Amino acid sequence: xxxxxxxVDRLRTQGYRMTPQRLSVxxxxxxxxxxxxxxxxxxxxxxxxxxxxxxTVYRTLQxxxxxxxxxxxxxxxxxxxELTDQQNRHHHMVCSHCDAVQTLSPAYLDELNRRLQREFxxxxxxxxxxxxxxxxxxxxxxxx
Amino acid sequence: xxxxxxxVDRLRTQGYRMTPQRLSVxxxxxxxxxxxxxxxxxxxxxxxxxxxxxxTVYRTLQxxxxxxxxxxxxxxxxxxxELTDQQNRHHHMVCSHCDAVQTLSPAYLDELNRRLQREFxxxxxxxxxxxxxxxxxxxxxxxx
DNA sequence: CTCATTATTGCAAAGATTTGCGGAAACCAA
DNA sequence: TTGGTTTCCGCAAATCTTTGCAATAATGAG
Numbered sequence: 001x002x003x004x005x006x007x008v009d010r011l012r013t014q015g016y017r018m019t020p021q022r023l024s025v026x027x028x029x030x031x032x033x034x035x036x037x038x039x040x041x042x043x044x045x046x047x048x049x050x051x052x053x054x055x056t057v058y059r060t061l062q063x064x065x066x067x068x069x070x071x072x073x074x075x076x077x078x079x080x081x082e083l084t085d086q087q088n089r090h091h092h093m094v095c096s097h098c099d100a101v102q103t104l105s106p107a108y109l110d111e112l113n114r115r116l117q118r119e120f121x122x123x124x125x126x127x128x129x130x131x132x133x134x135x136x137x138x139x140x141x142x143x144x
Numbered sequence: 145x146x147x148x149x150x151x152v153d154r155l156r157t158q159g160y161r162m163t164p165q166r167l168s169v170x171x172x173x174x175x176x177x178x179x180x181x182x183x184x185x186x187x188x189x190x191x192x193x194x195x196x197x198x199x200t201v202y203r204t205l206q207x208x209x210x211x212x213x214x215x216x217x218x219x220x221x222x223x224x225x226e227l228t229d230q231q232n233r234h235h236h237m238v239c240s241h242c243d244a245v246q247t248l249s250p251a252y253l254d255e256l257n258r259r260l261q262r263e264f265x266x267x268x269x270x271x272x273x274x275x276x277x278x279x280x281x282x283x284x285x286x287x288x
Numbered sequence: 289c290t291c292a293t294t295a296t297t298g299c300a301a302a303g304a305t306t307t308g309c310g311g312a313a314a315c316c317a318a
Numbered sequence: 319t320t321g322g323t324t325t326c327c328g329c330a331a332a333t334c335t336t337t338g339c340a341a342t343a344a345t346g347a348g
Contacts, residue, residue: 121280136265
């Protein structure tokens with residue numbers, strides 16, 4: 001539906017069994033325009049498949065993350081996920097004060113990415129990269 | 145002892161009460177050359193102050209982090225901490241396969257830091273910045 | 289189709305970290 | 319000192335996420 005059919009095929013080809021549980025989790029994440037918390041994914045999944053366990057949701061999300069299908073965003077102390085959009089890749093800046101999320105073009109990480117790879121042989125997981133900090137709004141609010 | 149006395153003074157000046165619990169937590173972290181897990185901090189603290197609660201350790205570590213006295217390093221699914229060394233600042237790269245930690249000179253983040261600040265007004269918390277990925281050792285091991 | 293093999297799930301429990309709350313400790317002014 | 323105020327702590331419980339395990343479901347060979 002939301003253009004993640006190819007991901008399903010790819011996962012199947014890789015030997016994963018695309019069970020109703022997994023398909024449902026992926027559908028929920030793909031159906032949201034932004035990021036979704038793990039608990040919200042679970043709540044949505046349960047509407048169609050009431051027996052699905054939260055552990056399965058977490059395991060599926062980790063699997064989808066590992067395979068590059070979804071991107072993880074750490075907001076506050078909670079994990080959120082969104083469908084990885086290859087046509088519109090981006091990273092995330094999260095404000096530790098108000099939990100606001102801003103997106104960041106991959107260009108900003110290109111150089112760091114290359115340098116870590118070249119100079120240390122370290123392959124950073126830029127896809128699931130979230131940088132914390134304080135957004136401009138909260139900075140000005142703080143200094144009052 | 146380990147050169148964190150000035151931090152204690154500063155915290156006191158800021159209005160924090162430097163209780164035995166807090167001093168003990170700081171002492172333990174400062175006494176280690178590298179990073180320490182929260183649970184290990186607790187175990188060490190309990191040797192001198194057996195009644196100290198784990199929640200207090202966590203609260204203190206967060207306080208020290210907030211005030212820039214210690215740096216947080218996310219390793220696997222656990223939080224580690226080390227004394228912030230202003231003379232030898234560095235960030236961390238953590239391998240998601242083997243949990244190995246490499247340090248990274250601040251120079252690598254300077255440009256990103258400035259750009260986020262300048263272009264978005266976003267003040268990234270580079271101090272407690274940990275970037276995940278796969279280290280060179282695990283990369284070669286993977287491709288076999 | 290049947291059997292053997294392997295992957296996946298639900299369930300329950302463990303782990304790691306955070307939070308609410310009443311009491312204790314620290315601080316400050318008189 | 320003493321009393322009043324604020325901060326901090328221990329305790330217990332909650333929250334979020336991960337993990338072990340036995341049962342179930344999917345897969346592939348014969």
